[in-house]
Amino acid sequence: MIPDVAVPTVDHPSRRRFAISPSAAVALAWVVIILIAGIAAPLVAPMDPNKQVLQDTLLPPGSVGRAGRHLLGTDELGRDIASRLVYGIRPLLIVITLSVAIASLIGLLYGLIAGTSPRPGEATMMRIADIQLSIPPIVLAVLLAVVLAPGVKSSVIAIALVTWPQYARVVRAETLRVKTSDYLALSRVAGLGPLRSLRDHIVPNVMNTFIVLCSLNLSVAIIFESALSFLGLGVQPPTPDWGNMLAEGTQYLDSWWMVVMPGIAISLLALAFNRLGDDLRDRLDPRFGTP
Amino acid sequence: MTDPAIPPPAPILATVDVAKNFATGGQTTRAVAGVDFELVPGRSAGIAGESGSGKTTLLRLLLGIERPTSGAVQFRGHDLASIDRAGRREYRRNVQAVFQDPGASFDPRSRIWRTITEPVWMASGLSRKQRKAAAADLLRSVDLPGRFATRHPHELSGGERQRVAIARALSSHPAVVVLDEPVTALDVSVRGSIINLLLDRAGAVTYVVVSHDLTVIHHLADDLLIMFKGIVVERGPTRDLLESPKHPYTQLLVSSVANPLYQPPIDRDDPAPIEACPYLHRCPEAMPVCSTLPGPTNVDGHTVRCHLYPDTEPPPVPVSVRPPSNLEVSP
Amino acid sequence: MSPRTRAAEATDIVLAVSGLTIEARSGPKAPPKRIVEDVSFEMRRGDVTAIVGESGSGKSTICLAILRILAANVDIVGGSIVFEGEDLTKMSENRLRAIRGQRIGIVLQDPLSSLDPVRKIGIQLTESRRLHGIDNRKSAQVWATQNLASLGFADPQAILKSYPLMLSGGMRQRVCVGIAYSAGPSLLLADEPTTALDVSLQGRLLRLILEQKEKYGTSVLLVSHDLAVVRNVADRVIVMYGGRALEAGPVAAVLGDPVSPYTRALMATVPTLAPRVRTDRLATIPLAANAGVSDGCPFSGRCSNEQPRCRKEMPPTVEHAPGHFYACWNPGEGGEA
Numbered sequence: 003m004i005p006d007v008a009v010p011t012v013d014h015p016s017r018r019r020f021a022i023s024p025s026a027a028v029a030l031a032w033v034v035i036i037l038i039a040g041i042a043a044p045l046v047a048p049m050d051p052n053k054q055v056l057q058d059t060l061l062p063p064g065s066v067g068r069a070g071r072h073l074l075g076t077d078e079l080g081r082d083i084a085s086r087l088v089y090g091i092r093p094l095l096i097v098i099t100l101s102v103a104i105a106s107l108i109g110l111l112y113g114l115i116a117g118t119s120p121r122p123g124e125a126t127m128m129r130i131a132d133i134q135l136s137i138p139p140i141v142l143a144v145l146l147a148v149v150l151a152p153g154v155k156s157s158v159i160a161i162a163l164v165t166w167p168q169y170a171r172v173v174r175a176e177t178l179r180v181k182t183s184d185y186l187a188l189s190r191v192a193g194l195g196p197l198r199s200l201r202d203h204i205v206p207n208v209m210n211t212f213i214v215l216c217s218l219n220l221s222v223a224i225i226f227e228s229a230l231s232f233l234g235l236g237v238q239p240p241t242p243d244w245g246n247m248l249a250e251g252t253q254y255l256d257s258w259w260m261v262v263m264p265g266i267a268i269s270l271l272a273l274a275f276n277r278l279g280d281d282l283r284d285r286l287d288p289r290f291g292t293p
Numbered sequence: 294m295t296d297p298a299i300p301p302p303a304p305i306l307a308t309v310d311v312a313k314n315f316a317t318g319g320q321t322t323r324a325v326a327g328v329d330f331e332l333v334p335g336r337s338a339g340i341a342g343e344s345g346s347g348k349t350t351l352l353r354l355l356l357g358i359e360r361p362t363s364g365a366v367q368f369r370g371h372d373l374a375s376i377d378r379a380g381r382r383e384y385r386r387n388v389q390a391v392f393q394d395p396g397a398s399f400d401p402r403s404r405i406w407r408t409i410t411e412p413v414w415m416a417s418g419l420s421r422k423q424r425k426a427a428a429a430d431l432l433r434s435v436d437l438p439g440r441f442a443t444r445h446p447h448e449l450s451g452g453e454r455q456r457v458a459i460a461r462a463l464s465s466h467p468a469v470v471v472l473d474e475p476v477t478a479l480d481v482s483v484r485g486s487i488i489n490l491l492l493d494r495a496g497a498v499t500y501v502v503v504s505h506d507l508t509v510i511h512h513l514a515d516d517l518l519i520m521f522k523g524i525v526v527e528r529g530p531t532r533d534l535l536e537s538p539k540h541p542y543t544q545l546l547v548s549s550v551a552n553p554l555y556q557p558p559i560d561r562d563d564p565a566p567i568e569a570c571p572y573l574h575r576c577p578e579a580m581p582v583c584s585t586l587p588g589p590t591n592v593d594g595h596t597v598r599c600h601l602y603p604d605t606e607p608p609p610v611p612v613s614v615r616p617p618s619n620l621e622v623s624p
Numbered sequence: 625m626s627p628r629t630r631a632a633e634a635t636d637i638v639l640a641v642s643g644l645t646i647e648a649r650s651g652p653k654a655p656p657k658r659i660v661e662d663v664s665f666e667m668r669r670g671d672v673t674a675i676v677g678e679s680g681s682g683k684s685t686i687c688l689a690i691l692r693i694l695a696a697n698v699d700i701v702g703g704s705i706v707f708e709g710e711d712l713t714k715m716s717e718n719r720l721r722a723i724r725g726q727r728i729g730i731v732l733q734d735p736l737s738s739l740d741p742v743r744k745i746g747i748q749l750t751e752s753r754r755l756h757g758i759d760n761r762k763s764a765q766v767w768a769t770q771n772l773a774s775l776g777f778a779d780p781q782a783i784l785k786s787y788p789l790m791l792s793g794g795m796r797q798r799v800c801v802g803i804a805y806s807a808g809p810s811l812l813l814a815d816e817p818t819t820a821l822d823v824s825l826q827g828r829l830l831r832l833i834l835e836q837k838e839k840y841g842t843s844v845l846l847v848s849h850d851l852a853v854v855r856n857v858a859d860r861v862i863v864m865y866g867g868r869a870l871e872a873g874p875v876a877a878v879l880g881d882p883v884s885p886y887t888r889a890l891m892a893t894v895p896t897l898a899p900r901v902r903t904d905r906l907a908t909i910p911l912a913a914n915a916g917v918s919d920g921c922p923f924s925g926r927c928s929n930e931q932p933r934c935r936k937e938m939p940p941t942v943e944h945a946p947g948h949f950y951a952c953w954n955p956g957e958g959g960e961a
Contacts, residue, residue: 184397185408187358192465193385193415206402343822344793480678481849482926485893485906492905505823508895512906535897545824550897553853555827560776562792 022281029277036271040091047085048073051242055080060257075259077250083263086242090264093154093237094244094271098223101161106216108162109169114208116170117177118200128174131167139164139226140233147235157236161226165219172215176208210286217279224272228264244268303370304331305468305499306355306388311364312523313350323567324350326523327364329589334468337500339514339531341507341546346520352473352503356390386416389462393474395454399446405432406442409457413464431460435490452483459490463498471501476509488512507550511535519543522564522571524586529595539597541576570600638810638843639667639690643703646685646867650697659685661867662703664941667811667843672834674846674858674875681864683847687813690845691728692720708810725752729804729842731833733816735796739788745799746784752806774839775802775832794825798832805836812837815847830857851894855879860947863887866922868938873948883950885929921952929954 022030039046049069058067058080065072067080074084116127143160150156180186186203194202230236231245239246244264251260313325325347332338342348353359354366357373365372368384376384389412392398399408406428414424429439435456446454455475462470475491476484491500491513502513510517510531517531519542527540538544548555558577565573569584576583578601587600646660660682667673677683688694690705692712705712708727712720729752732738739748749771750764759767765784772780775798788796797817804812814833818826830853837844848854854861855875862872863884871884882888892907910926918924920935927934931954939953 184392184394185400187353187356188390188392188398188461189400189411190358191356191385191388191390192412192461193382194411202403202407203400207400210402343824480680482678482890482893482909484895486908486910488895489905489908506895508897511897512895512900512904532899547897549823549827550852553826553850553856554830556831557824557828560828562795 026277026281029274029281032270032274033278036091036274037095039088040095043089043092047082047088049082049085051081051085051089052240053081060254060260062257063259063263074263075257077247077260078254078257083247083259086247087244087263087267090242090244090247090267093241094224094227097154097157097161097227097236098220100158101165101223101227102216102219104158104162105166106169106212106219109166110173110212112166112170113173114177114200114204117174117181118196118204124174128171131170134163135167137164143230143233143235152235152238154237157227157230160230160235161223164226165222168219169212169215172211173208176211177204180204180207210283213286214279214283217275217282221272221275221279224268224275228268302333302335304367305334305369306330306332306501307367307370308351308354308361309365309367311351311354311361311366313347313354313359314362323523325354325361328520328523328525330355330518330525332469332499332501334499336515337495337502337513339510339517340501340503340520341505341510341517342520343505343546345522347523348503348520349473351520352390352471352501355501356388356471357384382416386412386465387468389465389467389470391455391458391462391470391472391475394478395451395458396446396478398458399454401446403446404442405444405446405449405457408446409442409461410464412461412467416465427464431464432457434463435460452479452487455479455487456490459487459494463494467498469499469501471503472513473503474505475502477504477506484509507535507546519546524571524598525589525596526572526599527595527597533594537593539592539595539602540572540599541578541601542572545575570598636668637666637706638669638671638708639845640706641665641686641690641703642706644686644689644700644705645702646682646689646694646698647701648695648698659698659867660689661938663862663864663867663869664703665862665869665872667845669810669843670837670841671860672837672844672846672858673860673862674848674854675862675864676848676851676854677864678849680866682867683864684815687730687815687845687847690811690813691724691730693724722756725809726756726758726807727809728811728813729807729809730813730815731797731800731804731817734820735793735800736788738800739796741788743787744784745786745788745791748788749784749799749802749806752803756807758807771802771806774836775799776828794821794829797821797825797829801829801832801836805840805842808840809842812842812844813847814844816849817846818853819848819850826853833857851879851891863890868922868951869941869949870921870923870952871950873945873950877945877948883944883948883955884952885927885955886923889926889928929956 053069055068055076056079058069058076059078061067061072061076063073063075065075067076069082072082072084074087077083077086112127112131116124119127139160142164143156146156146160150159180203186199189199189203227236228245228248231243232249234246234249236245237243239250244267247264248261251264254260308328308330310327310329311325312323312327315322315324328351330351340348340351350359354361357366360374365374367373368376368380368388371380373384406425409428409431410419410424413419413427419427425442428442432439432441437453437456441449441453441457449457476487479487488509500513502510504510514531516529517534518525518528519534519540520526521542527534527538527543534543535547538547545557557575559575561574563574565571566584568586570586573579573583580600582600587598588604589596589598590602590604592602642664644660644663645658647656648659649656663686665673675683675686685694685698689700690707690712692715694700700713703713707723746765746768749768750759753759753767754761754764768784769780772783777783777795783791791799801817812833817833818829821829833844834857836842846854846858858875860873861875861878862869863878863886864870865886871878871882871887878887879891882891889907889909893909895906918935920933920937921939924930924934934953939951941949941951943949
């Protein structure tokens with residue numbers, strides 16, 4: 003039997019809405035910093051990322067060269083790594099936001115339609131999504147790089163194509179969960195038609211999980227984008243990008259900073275988005291968090 | 294009993310030989326197998342049965358959230374399958390429901406004021422402001438404070454939520470409220486007040502109460518239908534049925550409620566063949582003729598499906614459930 | 625025979641719970657909540673004692689406490705549970721393991737989740753006996769076949785080889801009863817054993833519990849919210865509310881002529897098949913005026929006999945008649961201010 007007690011409002015997480023845990027605060031701060039740095043790259047970066055100073059190649063972090071102090075060192079062409087990292091934020095942000103936006107929108111619509119369709123239609127739709135999922139991502143990316151020149155555009159399309167089915171599956175599952183719920187049946191009894199049900203009940207209840215998935219996928223997209231550039235299928239050098247900086251660095255492993263700096267940058271940002279995704283999930287479900 | 298010269302009031306809800314089958318993993322289950330049911334305004338009905346009896350499916354058919362496999366569900370004489378838009382609106386305004394689990398009956402993301410006014414909003418088209426005001430009134434009508442309107446469902450206890458569910462069902466002033474196990478999920482000390490709440494409103498509304506608990510039906514319903522494996526085995530005024538049950542299954546149920554240690558005479562689980570009386574394997578009075586399904590007969594005012602009561606006279610068919618006059622009707 | 629068993633045999637008391645107090649912590653910062661407070665009762669060999677209460681009364685927690693299988697955030701903070709002369713609250717995990725399943729058995733509410741869906745019935749039924757060294761695999765088979773017959777199964781061989789999902793709910797619960805009794809325990813705990821079953825199956829299961837009890841000489845502690853079941857099955861009953869025992873005694877006395885206002889209110893509010901008139905209303909117990917922990921009686925705020933001191937101070941337990949106890953400042957017949 004259900005105990006006849008309400009969840010006491012004092013313990014209720016919506017009161018905690020304005021309190022943020024330390025790790026989430028740090029994650030949020032880091033994301034904001036990166037965002038600002040990326041948008042205001044010319045103002046934030048200490049030097050010109052593409053300026054080659056051939057006398058100052060492979061300087062370790064902290065060294066002072068002809069152009070000034072290199073906080074994170076220089077690469078094989080004497081370019082300042084810190085500045086390249088800052089400028090590398092832009093293509094990364096473009097790729098991850100576009101790819102997540104495109105994939106999530108497609109996935110959301112697809113999942114909602116599949117979830118509200120009768121069995122045969124829904125089954126067909128999900129089989130298509132499954133087939134899409136079975137295509138190896140790197141193969142797809144290579145194909146796209148061949149068809150459209152490798153770069154930001156091909157990265158966005160590759161990531162979007164590979165990840166949309168995931169959204170579709172989750173959205174469809176949530177849609178089904180709401181569709182078979184008691185409260186939706188009661189809404190039908192109250193007289194709500196299919197469109198109103200969708201607007202008032204299905205979409206709001208699906209949104210939680212969807213939003214969390216988006217934020218977690220931003221983290222995945224960062225890794226994905228960097229991997230694509232690392233393999234030469236994404237942003238092409240000399241345009242700075244964390245992934246292709248990592249690739250260049252593998253040829254100069256004695257100059258560890260060439261690999262470690264972009265590596266740390268990638269990891270930290272992915273972690274930050276991950277942490278934010280977790281925090282968002284805790285906040286969005288009104289009942290989550292209470293024992 | 295009733296004077297045959299005065300026709301009974303027209304049924305507001307009815308089923309005509311309605312059946313519902315479910316296909317699960319290759320097998321077809323007959324949840325409801327040919328049920329004739331009429332709900333007359335002013336006489337609340339209780340539908341009792343155990344798991345697998347089909348009572349929940351029948352309830353869902355009455356509410357139009359399940360389509361019959363065969364047969365018809367009628368609202369004021371109109372078949373729900375072919376009702377027009379205006380008719381559907383009337384139907385939705387007049388037939389509301391309260392479900393068993395107060396936790397699952399509420400959209401967790403909607404505040405109470407939205408949920409509690411959904412039926413009246415759909416029926417009368419209220420503005421947002423009007424809905425909030427109506428919500429406060431509805432809450433007070435079930436002895437809950439108006440400030441609950443802005444809360445989320447999980448901030449209320451189970452008993453409080455069930456009160457809200459009842460207020461919601463009554464919000465459009467329906468003719469019928471269908472209740473599925475209205476107090477089963479609640480603490481024992483709270484059940485009495487919910488039953489009273491329903492009794493207080495029984496003048497304006499006719500209830501259909503579905504429950505496995507005969508004591509709840511005893512308090513809320515004038516007529517009682519006993520279901521077993523998809524068919525109605527006995528039907529009649531509640532008190533008569535409880536005092537002198539005719540069908541062996543009804544007798545078993547009443548005995549079990551009266552005596553918790555009552556042991557049914559036959560312990561068998563396997564289902565009876567489709568053409569037979571579904572109670573065949575568990576019935577202490579089973580006879581060879583029970584391998585065919587008995588038709589309904591009238592015994593002392595109860596309608597019973599049992600070969601123990603040979604076909605004397607079929608129960609009278611209410612006026613509005615008869616087929617339209619342009620078809621041949623055999624005498 | 626060890627001094628412990630000699631002492632236990634002499635007094636014939638199987639279980640003696642004394643001042644049992646249990647707390648639950650819902651978070652590192654939140655204050656712990658008392659879910660059972662100062663509960664004491666005794667059970668002799670062959671007794672059938674029922675604990676009646678609603679959700680939140682603490683009744684199921686007591687069963688789990690006896691077996692020491694409480695959740696991680698729930699602790700026994702006071703009192704003792706003496707089973708056959710040994711205090712379970714102070715026992716080592718090793719010793720507890722020897723007792724669980726062998727000397728104390730339990731039947732839970734939901735037969736579906738009580739059984740492992742991927743193992744055959746035969747294995748699960750004999751698990752306890754094999755674990756405690758009563759049987760080896762071969763003798764366990766023989767025992768199981770006989771046992772299933774005594775549990776009322778017409779075809780034991782078929783059942784032995786079946787998986788739980790192949791059985792109906794009633795059959796599964798009978799298997800659970802069989803498992804609980806399999807090693808011949810001195811004490812059987814039954815937590816709402818019939819609540820999940822159809823009412824027509826209830827009688828069979830309750831009778832089974834009583835029959836097996838006679839066979840093994842087991843004492844039964846039955847937890848239920850259903851007064852009708854308690855009246856028909858138990859010898860003694862303890863009425864709990866909000867973690868406290870408000871009344872306890874022989875079933876006929878407590879349910880026939882209750883002293884505690886809570887027991888009286890509960891009996892008056894439960895719907896029955898008694899003849900009624902259309903306008904009859906059930907007596908109701910008002911919802912709590914304020915939720916909150918108080919040092920007083922947990923029923924304060926809902927009690928028709930309430931006095932000002934009820935909320936401040938918990939009444940002591942008083943013996944009304946031999947073996948019939950209650951805790952109430954004002955047990956008189958209704959409404960005295």
